[in-house]
Amino acid sequence: MMTKRVGISAGTALACFLTLTAVGRADTISYADAVTTLAKECGSDIKKFCNGQNLGNGRIQACLGKNASKVSPSCTSTLGSVMTSIAQRQEAQASVFKVCQHDISQYCNGVKGDGNILSCLVETKRVDNRECNQAITDAGWR
Amino acid sequence: MIVQALRISVALGLLLAPCVASAQQLDNSQIMSTLGQVKSAAPAVDVALLVEEANANVGKGVAALPNWSKLSELSQLIVEIDFENNSTAIEPKSYRTVGLIADALHHPDLFRYKFLIVGHSSATGTAKHNLELSQKRADAINEALSTTFAVSPDRLFSVGAGEEWPIDPGHPESADNRRVQLINLGLLK
Numbered sequence: 001m002m003t004k005r006v007g008i009s010a011g012t013a014l015a016c017f018l019t020l021t022a023v024g025r026a027d028t029i030s031y032a033d034a035v036t037t038l039a040k041e042c043g044s045d046i047k048k049f050c051n052g053q054n055l056g057n058g059r060i061q062a063c064l065g066k067n068a069s070k071v072s073p074s075c076t077s078t079l080g081s082v083m084t085s086i087a088q089r090q091e092a093q094a095s096v097f098k099v100c101q102h103d104i105s106q107y108c109n110g111v112k113g114d115g116n117i118l119s120c121l122v123e124t125k126r127v128d129n130r131e132c133n134q135a136i137t138d139a140g141w142r
Numbered sequence: 143m144i145v146q147a148l149r150i151s152v153a154l155g156l157l158l159a160p161c162v163a164s165a166q167q168l169d170n171s172q173i174m175s176t177l178g179q180v181k182s183a184a185p186a187v188d189v190a191l192l193v194e195e196a197n198a199n200v201g202k203g204v205a206a207l208p209n210w211s212k213l214s215e216l217s218q219l220i221v222e223i224d225f226e227n228n229s230t231a232i233e234p235k236s237y238r239t240v241g242l243i244a245d246a247l248h249h250p251d252l253f254r255y256k257f258l259i260v261g262h263s264s265a266t267g268t269a270k271h272n273l274e275l276s277q278k279r280a281d282a283i284n285e286a287l288s289t290t291f292a293v294s295p296d297r298l299f300s301v302g303a304g305e306e307w308p309i310d311p312g313h314p315e316s317a318d319n320r321r322v323q324l325i326n327l328g329l330l331k
Contacts, residue, residue, distance in 0.1 A: 056287075058290070
């Protein structure tokens with residue numbers, strides 16, 4: 001049973017990735033899943049061409065880009081979709097307060113502190129604003 | 143003291159099934175429940191003093207020093223993050239662990255807290271070099287979290303402990319002593 005569920009989840013995540021690459025828009029994936037895919041598809045290229053370089057400040061991205069002619073095609077396309085997903089998740093997290101302003105004032109009125117407001121919003125089942133719901137999902141909070 | 147170790151076997155297990163939502167949620171909830179248990183009486187820690195104490199006591203251990211001893215009273219998590227030999231570069235196989243930490247730090251439950259990243263090393267090489275390298279490695283994780291994963295830099299602090307606080311004091315050269323500690327420093331003011 002467990003094995004079947006794992007297979008389906010992995011397949012779904014892969015489908016998300018393929019969709020993301022093809023049409024440029026899908027639900028985001030977690031940062032952990034994004035960089036796991038990066039490590040899987042680009043790990044050997046990173047070891048070969050970016051020795052000593054770090055994940056921070058876009059250095060791995062820049063290094064793989066600089067060596068694009070030598071890097072494997074699957075790494076290059078993975079890098080693009082991973083960076084897109086990370087950016088979308090960051091945008092969603094940054095935009096939730098704005099996009100969900102109405103729902104926050106309606107359902108979380110009087111709640112203090114950004115973390116508490118977000119927890120209230122995520123726990124609110126009656127959020128009916130489609131954009132707000134999408135932002136919460138893309139932010140990875142639901 | 144609340145300590146939970148995320149062992150490499152767990153990390154490797156996750157790598158074999160990188161997109162498994164159920165396993166990943168379990169892991170995130172582990173991280174969040176461990177790091178989110180903040181006691182109201184938790185002591186305030188001055189990171190600059192930690193650095194000062196460690197540098198003034200190279201080779202003598204840090205666990206008993208006034209500011210370092212406060213750390214054991216805070217919520218913390220031990221993770222293994224592998225680096226290239228004698229370098230600050232995080233091995234690709236450890237990217238997932240950094241990503242898991244980033245996911246947890248962005249969760250609303252941990253949104254209000256600031257965190258200390260403590261780098262540790264085994265006792266191979268000189269104590270001074272190990273202290274410097276572990277500080278740079280903790281800084282590298284800090285940088286990855288605050289740039290690639292957009293964790294607000296004012297929530298993140300880093301410090302190196304070198305070989306001065308072994309998890310396995312009987313075997314100072316053991317690989318178990320190479321680890322990263324993530325400590326909840328309390329509410330962001």
